[in-house]
Amino acid sequence: MTVPTLPTESSVGESADIAPADAVPDGWRGIVTDWAGDREAFKVPWGKAMMWIFLLSDTFVFSSFLIGYMSVRISTTAPWPDTSKVFGLTVGGVDVPLLLIAIMTFILISSSGTMAMAVNFGYRRNAKRAALLLLATALLGAAFVSMQALEWTKLIVHEGIRPWGNPLGAAQFGACFFTITGFHGFHVTCGVIYLLLIARKVLQPGFTEHGNFQIVEIAGLYWHFVDLVWVFIFALFYLW
Template identity: 60%
Template sequence: MAVPSVRVITPDWPDPSRVFALHLFGKEVPLLLIAFMTFVLIFSRGTMALAVHAGYEGARARCARFLVLTILGGLTFLGCQAYEWTKLITEGVRPWSNPWGAPQFGAFFFTLTGFHGLHGLSGVIYLAAITRRVLRGVYAQRGSYEGVEIAGLYWHFVDLVWVFIFTSFSLF
């Protein structure tokens, strides 16, 4: 709620269409990268749900495949986030300044996306550990894939938080 509130009272808040635009084939395409990142996370949310479902069906190999797809989605998202940070830093955005207007933008952007990225990276590492346990048959021996479900809940939380971050920076 802080970002939309500050955005409303700050007259020189930068235009998200300009800040988050990609330059492709000589044209500026607004919000393309951030929309792609959102799609990747939504897709990975689906693969995570399928992994949980496969686990509870006892389909170990299918569960592991969906977990790997979820991990790849997470890594793709993190790679895009690293590109976005690099692009904005190159363009002069800092936590204390912003070439397009309000200096608060940089502070909010880097803090929120940085913490989200850290949680996303933690989730990818956790999912890799869970995938290893699935492949080793740990959950099959226990007769419960609860560990996969717990990892799924964490991943869904990371995805949900992104929706709020995306909305705060891109749509208001």
């Protein structure tokens, strides 16, 4: 017959120091541990997950801008400018409505295609072609921003439209237009710089053998998002 023994002070202290296997640390270490577990469960790399979170937050910002614009557009009693005339160009003495905007839209949609091909060659670990298509995408993005600057110049210099006023109708038009298109243009500009940096990194010696081509896919997520936002801006500002 064995007699049970009471735990000693040393054994109690030792057992108290032993944490459960599934215990989560406190503070920032706990947050990192918990996030790492979620990331491992969904098989999502850190970079891609962070980009998705950023794009989700950016979606809320653009949605707020566009919903605010639609609310102003519906509620204002002042006449809204005719977009086919405001954004038209004169070619050979003939007024062509939305010509510049159509070219800008075509360029941005084309850049989405070159970006998709860059991601495809990234999957194949073809650094040269991936970088070349990244540069082509950046060039198309720069062309879009340049045309947007031309559009702004026409509205400000020739039409007299300002963010705080509009001689052609509702005063809110200028504020809404310059805020939303300017915010989107800023995203495109940042995207151009981003793509140039990624292309430079992909072209570094040894990247084909040892580099992580997932950075090309992550850059593609951002660029496709910028293109998608433009579709909504184009529909609401230029076609409505």
